[in-house]
Amino acid sequence: MKIKYLGTAACEGVPAAFCRCEVCEKSRKAGGRNIRTRSQALVDDTLLLDLNADTYVHSLFYGLDLPSIHTCLITHDHEDHLYQDELLNRQEGFAHGIDGQPLFIYGTYPAYAKVVAAIDKGTGYADHNVMEDRVSPVRVKAFEPFEAEGYRITPLEAQHDVRCEPVIYLIEKDGKALLYAHDTGLFPESTWEYLTGHPVKLNLVSLDATHAIHANYSGHMGFAADAQIRDRLVKEGLADESTIYVANHFTHNAGVTYDEMLPVAEQYGFLVSYDGMEVEF
Template sequence: MKIRYLGTAACEGVPAAFCKCEVCERSRKAGGRNIRTRSQAVIDDTLLLDLNADTYIHSLFYGLDLPSIHTCLITHDHEDHLYQDELLNRQEGFAHGIDGQPLSIYGTYPAYAKVVAAIDKGTGYADHNVMENRVVPVRVKAFEPFEAEGYRITPLAAQHDVRCEPVIYLIEKDGKALLYAHDTGLFPEETWEYLISHPVKLNLVSFDSTHSIQANSSGHMGFAANAQIRDRLMKEGLVDENTVYVANHFTHNGGVTYDEMLPVAEKYGFLVSYDGMEVEI
């Protein structure tokens, strides 16, 4: 199993679009891995994780074959994770050669409803359903596993904006397991209860590290909170010495650039994501 991080920032990007803070200025000057687009990832070039406004540019930068992606998992409906109007570009007349190859969008009710609204919007432009068999919304619920393209996928409750019904995803295939934990603060107890009662050895954990070196564990996390999660995963026997931990989803409000956070993350034993990074497990 392989994960590619297409984008690794929070909503505003790094540097933030309209910001002149010191972190953004240092990031602009340093360039390279210090530049982050909004968070999105893909598993095995097959499962797309979130659909934000940077999806198109990600496909160009990293050679992602978007017409051939048929499964997208939405963590929650905040705009940096779901830009539903992008789906209008999959409608008849805009996208050719994809008949009979729909894109299924999986999400909890708030995300599901936005995708349904986008489909209705596209259909409203014509006298027939130009979105038919182009986009298929699928509603998911926390703790109810489903199968897609040979993967077993389990949405787990996240600790984030409750209005979004946010989830993180446990993804399993061929004896490998990955936990994609964005956006979330410290895991809700019901998520721990599920993980403990349905034990699986995690090969990779992708942490919400929005605040990096800052102390925060509500809605998002920093490295210290990530370490708390890691330690409990160890205690519960859900990880081992070979598990890979990736810190991901950063904001300039964390106070450091990629270069500056790297030595801090290394002390925790975390890899620091950057746009385009691939990790194979």
């Protein structure tokens, strides 16, 4: 299994579009791994994680064949994770050669409803359903596993904006397991109860590190909270010394660039994500 980080920032990006803070100015000047687009990832060139406004740019940067992607998992409906109007570009007359090859969008009800609204918006321009067999929304619920393209996928409750029914995803295939945990604070006990009741050996854990070197435990996390998650995963027998931990999803408000946060993360034993990073496990 492998994961490719297409984007690794929080909603503003780094540098943020309209910001002149020290981190943004340093990042603009330094370039390279200090530049972050909005968070999105791809598993095994098959499962797309989130669909934000940078999706098209990611497809250009990394040669992502979007017409060949048929499964997208949405963590929650905040705009930096779901830009539903992008789906209008899959309708008849906009996208050719994809008839009968729908993109299945999996998400909890708020995300599902936004995708349905986008389909209705596209269809409203025509006298027939121009989105038929092109976009297929699927509503998911926390702790109810489903199968997609040979993967067993389990949405788990996240600790984030409750209005959007946020989830993190446990993804399993061929004896490998990935936990993709963004946007969330310290996991709710309901998620721990599920994980311990359905034991799995995690090979890679991707953890929200929005606040990086600063302590934060609610809604988002930083390295200290990530370490708490790691320690409990090990304690519960869900991870071991071979498990890979990736800190991901950063804001300029953390006050540090990639170059500055890297040595701190290394002390915790975390990899620090950057746009374009790929990890096989």
